[in-house]
Amino acid sequence: MTLHNEDLTAARHAVEHLFGKCVLTFQAYENLLKAIISEHRLSAHMADIEDIRADRAAKTRQKTMGALMSEMIGSFIVPEGKERQCEDREDAPSVAFNFQLSFTAEEFARVEAEHRELVVLRNSLVHHFLEQHNLRSVDGCLVAQQTLTSALDRVTRAHKELRCWAHEMVTARKVLADYIQSPELDDFFVHGRMPWHIVTITHALREAAMELASGDWAPVDTAISWIEERYPEEQPKDYGCKTWRQVIHESKHFDLQVRKVDGRRKAWYRPRNRSAASG
Structure with a gap:
C-alpha cells in the first residue's frame, strides 16, 4: 500500500468514526424528543390514563423528526404569554397536566431556529452526505471531517439543552405526584379545605x-x-x-x-x- 493510500484510508476511517458519532447523537436527541413529546401533556379519565399514555407513546414513535420538532415548538416550548391551559373535564374523574417552558421572544426565536435547523442538518447528513463530499481524496475527507465536527458540536449542544428541559419536566412531575399524595390535597377532597x-x-x-x-x-x-x-x-x-x-x-x-x-x-x-x- 502506498503512502497516499495509507493517508486516504486513515482519513476515511476518521470520517466514518465522526459520521457514526453524529448519527448516534442525533438518534439520542430524537429519542429524547419523542419522550418529551409523549409525556409533557395529558388529559384523560382516571380509568384510561395508562391506555392513553401508551397510545400517545406509540403514535409519537412513528413520527418523523420534523413532525416532532413542529409539535415541540409551540406546545412544549412557547413564547411568554402564549402558555396554554389544560382542558377541563367534567364528565368523570380525570387528570390533566400540561408542562411547558416559556421564553422571552428573543430567546424563543433563538431556540426555535437552532432546533429546527437540526432537522435540516440531520436529513442532509443521512441522505446526502456522500453526494456532498468526495471521500476518494484526502482533501475531500478533511473537508468532510470539518463538516461532521461542526454538526456533532451543534447536535451535542442541542441534546444537552434538551436533557436540561427533560430534567425540569421530570422534576415538575415529581412535585405534582408528591402534591397529589399530600395530606393537603386529601384534606381538600375529603373535607373541602382549600x-x-x-x-x-x-x-x-x-x-x-x-x-x-x-x-x-x-x-x-x-x-x-x-x-x-x-x-x-x-x-x-x-x-x-x-x-x-x-x-x-x-x-x-x-x-x-x-x-x-x-x-x-x-x-x-x-x-x-x-x-x-x-x-
Missing part, C-alpha cells in the same frame, strides 16, 4: 402586595386590577369565594383592614408572616 398556601390566587395576592404596598399595606382594589391584568384566569369563584376580600379573609395568609380615604371606606391588606399564616 390548600391556600399553594394555590395560585394566594401567590398572586402576595405578589401584588409586594409590588403595590405603601408602608406594608396595599389597597385591595388596586391589587385586584393588578392581578386581573397578569393572572386573568384567577377568579374568587374558582376557590369557593364570592369576592376578593373573602379570599383574603379565608386564606388566613393576609391581614385585612378598612380605612376611610377622602371620606370613602377602602379595604387594604398585607401578607402575614409564614408562621402566623400557618397557625
